[in-house]
Amino acid sequence: MKEIILCKYGEIALKGLNKSSFESMMTKSVKRRLKSCGQFSVSKAQSTLYVEPLNDDSDVDMAVEKLSKIFGIVKLCRCCVLEKDMDEILTKSLDYIEDEMETARTFKVDAKRSDKKFPFKSPEICIEMGGKILERFPHLKVDVHDPDVVVTVEIRETNAYVHAGSIEGAGGIPVGSSGKAMLLLSGGIDSPVAGYMMAKRGAIISAIHFEAPPYTSDRAKMKVEKLAKIITAYCGDINFFCVPFTEIQELLRDNCPEELFTILMRRLMMEIAQRICEKEDIQALVTGESLGQVASQTMYAMVCTDAACRMPVFRPCVGMDKSEIVEIARKIDTFDTSILPYEDCCTVFTPKHPKTRPNLADVEAAQNAFDWEPYIQKAIEGTKPYLIRNA
Template structure:
């Protein structure tokens, strides 16, 4: 089973050495991720494409490989290809008919052939032959050269015939690692999640920097979402998750800064800290999810005052985007339910925040701020490799995790319904409720509170976060269920 991976068109207009480097990177990214699903998958980078060959035609393997390639930056589309030795026109037609008969029935169609190498026929001759055959044998609605419902695609390279049976849309963008690394300031909300995704898609290894304003449950939630993004779109390269405890910085701001300036000053503190982190990692830029006027503090004047605190480049991929478009992207990339579920944790909720920050005034306010508090927060920064997040959360878990279900206990499977269908939790002896994590908080209150509930998810990360969250809200009858593996 073979795939032809077509490059994102912007790669093909690069100079020769740059294009070569990008193709090599795409090849190695695909190698890293595809080998995880089957060690015998072969990936070959060529001048105008990357070829991927699976060791078998197993359907599950094929589906996983397609899903993985569809989430890999740098790919325009993925062609699923069957390969045959090039025979006579009649043989080529018979093969084409076998693959396409069902697809062209009742539809208008066109045959398109791409040919490379020397042959004694023209592509148009073969297109006509096959088109005539399909017309005669397949109950089509006829040929339409301009707006066909189905395009029958063949490629001939030397003495090989490639028949494209399916086409999948790729992610576009540049192969991960072809652009400089960046650090994304991630709060777990819609905006920073989409901003992080956009820099990954554009080819930058994207590290995550989180300022913890809201305690352990917030941190687990943000780790979960960062892990999701990395796993799905960026796992060809390892990145860091950096967490800075910012509660005392917020406390210092609350005590010593006038309320109208708190928001801007908090962001300036974040930028100062981000600069130090970026310096340590020798990186030139960080990323935020701000967009003009989305909230009253995100005016151009305020953003300029925020920027002036650092010499690093602040990349704002969403700067002119509408909120609804941003939310739509989270749905497309599968991050909507995660982001929606992250509560607003910002402790610095300004009453009538300034929309017109003056640098002088901000600096006056900041003169009252004890910068040792910021230095201490930076001292306490934690850096972990993103692939160690699950381990880390489990090591530091504060909620008791049980391996068995006892009397008066019920399991709540909090996974997304997609996951529940894919891998049902089969426990005939226990009572299992299914409440996806995004409905949990509201539905939990309606449950019989004389019982104890054990939350279950795939890796034990979501269940820790939500159990913690419910306990913080005063529900003591909640624990985690983690079966032994």
Template sequence: MNDVFVAHYSEISLRGANRGRYVGLLIRNIRSMLGGQVSKITHVDARLVGVVSAENWDELDRKLGRVFGVAWYTRATLLPHDYEELKRRCVEIALHAKRSGARTFGIRVRRAGEYWGANSLELARMLGGDVKQLCGLEVDLEQPDLELFVDIVKSGILVYTSKHKGPGGLPLGSSGSVIHLLSGGVDSAVAAWLLMKRGVTPFYLHFYAYPSVDHVVDSKVARVARVLSDYSGGSTLIAVPFTKYQLASIRLGERVEPVLFRYFMRRFAERVASAVGAEAVSFGDSIGQVASQTLENIAAVDQGSQLPVFRPLLTYNKQETIDLARKLGLYEHAVAQYKDCCAMVSRHPNTRVAKERVREAYDKLNLDGLIQELEDESYVILIQPNETTHHQMGFKEWLKTKTTPVKPH
């Protein structure tokens, strides 16, 4: 008899011939998230089963619930194909539940194949009869006080009493990487989580208005990235100083400038994507939420793009985004006070800036040259979950340390 965790996937089952690659990534990500707390993970009958120690379960519970690709998970007992051992374990669980006030029970038997014993219905009836007789509980298959799940798989019998919902989606790293514009606010933070749920690894690009990058390290931006790291196993935050752009664009008409800044950020992100091998750029935009996010202005920002531009929140309203941020533990950090560059540009932007005006202003200010200049002044902050200190280095220095894109976790 072993204590194990059981993790089920759902979407991965639809991957056909590529399923093995996705399962391999999911196992890798679970190992990375759990570290030395799990000694062995096996793939058996569309389930992942890992051997754990009972004293580690609370921590494992928290971490498994944040691994993308896991539809649901639970703590279980793994038994051999032996009815007497199965009966003994079910009676032990039922008696414990009875002492805690349970009066009814139900047994759900699932067979992953023709491995052992009677069919599911017959086994459930036989086992239910024994538990009822030996424990004095009544059968209730609709709303029982105690649910006993029994899964018959190739390697044995899994017995458990509950299912915990995971984030679902696809394993992180299965869908490539993007450069994601992270302001530190609610929208960009939630958009990053939604990208990760689809298997995308984000590199975070942040423009800061403070005199020193040290302010970013100590700010809500780093705290938001740290919360996101709880789901990814680590975050790479590229911090770019904003002041030189602000000085270069100060004479522009205020109705053009916000869209130009977003166009500039997108161009900068594309250059970073080329350097690290990312396949796309992403924003936390929602259609019509603010003046710079009308369809016309989004088109002006995206004009001439060499890469796909993703916007995971495109159809979300603000309350939906806030609700998800609260659920994920992002909200209180994302609404903290911070000098956000986007809030420093025009307060009265045009909702329909012509593409030509944006491109003309970009060329006139020689912002391509400014991008090259700012690359030398940017920093990379490497953030790990549950750590209050971060490693940082110059952007160009960081690029020299890798020959292929870094995809944490």
């Protein structure tokens, strides 16, 4: 039986005259992600992408998994394709949904008739389909409020489509529709979540990581690369920049007030990151900071950090509790990797009593007391960029 995947839009459908550009971005993303799944045709109509396998070698299960992580798609339906004939719908569709119906106890039928020329109205389709299901699967009962399975019959322009349940999509808007952003990616829980959330709002994500050997190990770097690899399932390919930061951290330790160490370190990280952004035509920085979570993430500290920036700094986790961030990390499969016990450079030389209410004038005076420019340039020159691809 012919099968197809219907990918339903979310807010893209509300973009008015710009809708076609959003559709184009999402279609390109779908085609690119499905290359490893076999041959599929992709077309669009009625605020839906039609993804059709072209031969038996096409891996529909893998395609559904990949499509569920593409931003812009809110719901996927794996359907059988039938002629717009009621007899065919009532007979052939039951074989397709048999597995779901055999394991359910209750069901309801939902009909969507976008082709108003179809001779049966939606309530009539529900009655006819419900009767056939009860006849074929006598153990089932109808429950219109909380059914185990919702059988949906969609009458569209060219065909009828029947499925028994939908799959939640990633939502958001297509990656590429909102510019480019550089994620400061540590080995923690928060920053991968921040990258995911910005990609969900259409940003193309690059990532920058600061390493400090021998204080940080190769395993710490590998952990961060793995985190970047995991979020490519949602973000797409990521340009990854690894900055040698040991010398700057040692100089900070020896030449700045201990209580300002973390603030000054973050200001220098921001300076390096935005210079690389300027070279790469990237418009914004992204961090995983959550207000008040640690000493460097107080409002006073953030003000001091942002004062060193010439471009926007987005903090999508800023108003979230740790439990909320962890919930998303589990959802996107980064949590188990994030909690591996390999330290990143942010934990090196951590002051015992960091200042939670730093004064900007004091911070700037401490930073200006030393000439950082040669070391910033050296760190940028030693940065190793490479591409982390989505499988």
